[in-house]
Amino acid sequence: MSFETALRELSTLLGQRLSRSKSDLDLHARSESHFAPVPPDAVAYPESTEEVSALVRICAAHDCPVIGWGTGTSLEGQAQAFQGGVVVDFSRMGKMLEVNAADMDVRVQPGLTREALNTELRATGLFFPVDPGANASLGGMASTRASGTTAVRYGTMRDNVLGLEVVLADGRIIRTGTRARKSSAGYDLTGLFVGAEGTLGLITELTLRLHGQPEATAAAVCAFDRLEDAVACVQDVIQIGIPMARIEFLDAASVAAVNGYAGSAFPVKPHLFVEFHGSESGVAEQAEMFGDMVSDHDGLGFDWATKPEDRSALWTMRHNAYYAILASRPGARAIVTDICVPISRLAEAVEETGADIEASIIPGPILGHVGDGNFHAILLIDEGQPAEVEAAKALSHRMVERSLAMGGTSTGEHGIGIGKLPYMQAEHGEAWAVMAALKMALDPQNLMNPGKMVPGN
Numbered sequence: 001m002s003f004e005t006a007l008r009e010l011s012t013l014l015g016q017r018l019s020r021s022k023s024d025l026d027l028h029a030r031s032e033s034h035f036a037p038v039p040p041d042a043v044a045y046p047e048s049t050e051e052v053s054a055l056v057r058i059c060a061a062h063d064c065p066v067i068g069w070g071t072g073t074s075l076e077g078q079a080q081a082f083q084g085g086v087v088v089d090f091s092r093m094g095k096m097l098e099v100n101a102a103d104m105d106v107r108v109q110p111g112l113t114r115e116a117l118n119t120e121l122r123a124t125g126l127f128f129p130v131d132p133g134a135n136a137s138l139g140g141m142a143s144t145r146a147s148g149t150t151a152v153r154y155g156t157m158r159d160n161v162l163g164l165e166v167v168l169a170d171g172r173i174i175r176t177g178t179r180a181r182k183s184s185a186g187y188d189l190t191g192l193f194v195g196a197e198g199t200l201g202l203i204t205e206l207t208l209r210l211h212g213q214p215e216a217t218a219a220a221v222c223a224f225d226r227l228e229d230a231v232a233c234v235q236d237v238i239q240i241g242i243p244m245a246r247i248e249f250l251d252a253a254s255v256a257a258v259n260g261y262a263g264s265a266f267p268v269k270p271h272l273f274v275e276f277h278g279s280e281s282g283v284a285e286q287a288e289m290f291g292d293m294v295s296d297h298d299g300l301g302f303d304w305a306t307k308p309e310d311r312s313a314l315w316t317m318r319h320n321a322y323y324a325i326l327a328s329r330p331g332a333r334a335i336v337t338d339i340c341v342p343i344s345r346l347a348e349a350v351e352e353t354g355a356d357i358e359a360s361i362i363p364g365p366i367l368g369h370v371g372d373g374n375f376h377a378i379l380l381i382d383e384g385q386p387a388e389v390e391a392a393k394a395l396s397h398r399m400v401e402r403s404l405a406m407g408g409t410s411t412g413e414h415g416i417g418i419g420k421l422p423y424m425q426a427e428h429g430e431a432w433a434v435m436a437a438l439k440m441a442l443d444p445q446n447l448m449n450p451g452k453m454v455p456g457n
Helices: 004-017 022-027 049-061 114-124 138-143 189-193 227-240 252-262 280-296 308-319 321-327 343-358 386-405 421-428 430-442
Strands: 042-044 066-069 086-089 096-100 105-108 161-168 173-177 201-209 216-224 246-250 271-278 299-305 333-340 366-368 374-381
Touching (some): 004 049, 049 066, 066 138, 066 201, 096 114, 105 114, 138 201, 173 189, 173 201, 216 308, 227 246, 227 271, 227 280, 227 299, 246 308, 252 308, 252 321, 252 366, 271 308, 299 308, 308 321, 321 333, 333 386, 421 430
Antiparallel strands (some): 096 105, 105 201, 161 173, 216 271, 216 299, 246 271, 333 374, 366 374
């Protein structure tokens, strides 16, 4: 398929901000996970919503696919141009536009990263809590309905996006939602585009909910002899209502990888990483209650981190766990998968997954945001060994089947892309066809991130 006419018109529109250089195409061909690189036909760098609208109109006139790109940290191939076309890189639309401290909200462009936003918010006493680990763009986080370490307390992107500006497949610009904290006016179009992975339009602005920076913060790490005790502890903590800000799980293999990567010396056992937010007295009470729960589940004590630099080091190690695990098997690639189950089935799901991996021919450390029933397996493979690739795919498949059987989902936060596309029918039934009808209504030419999310795309 040739898109040369579209690219010539886009070059007139954007000048040197339409790139066809090999280095740019290669950069935007890749994924953070195991999917093979697929270069687009061109990369566009718009600087305004109006340019995005004009760009999309040109592409629509010439049947040229359009794929949004934030920072390229997605794990299921969401930003790869598998059917060719133009990747729209939002890195030049990365500004904080307006902060409303009294109303605790902020307007931002989609290319702004979560870390950059929180740096700009420091003087306001507010922060944006959604933390997927990677320093992802906020537009990409909305598109994949991201969550992460703090979702157990502050919710996911679904809970923290108040409104959007979106360029539709025909170039129209719409606004969804308002700055009001609730509304009964019409369809929830904001919710429709959050998690749509760019298949319905390109997000060009976001209005986000902010939260007050807590008066006091304390973090700790604790070990357990048995994986099932650590996970059962999490389950009980959530069920009795201790208001955890973060509660993360690393199995023994993940801890060993972190030790080797960061030079730490944690016991090579399953660990929980936890954090408490609130007043001084509230944090102390939460910590005491959690400590009692750990003792009840045969935990091996705490290593407290109350100084900001110590907490930062602790969570940096957790966020770098993926790279630590990759480094634990030099030259390996990862098939990274996640599931999310009802909290009452969490211990069972983790135990069965761990046993399944233990019986396989490949390593697969387990870690995750277990406070909301979500965990990940990092399945390490030698791509030159077909048996290992097949083993990893089989493990991932059984994880999803197990989750769906338990009333869970095929993905708690990584999203669908192409990696989880085969499970949409089993999870959603006839509702998947409704998603396809919505796609057809908003994008009849199937130009917005084609091949993702819906059947027959």
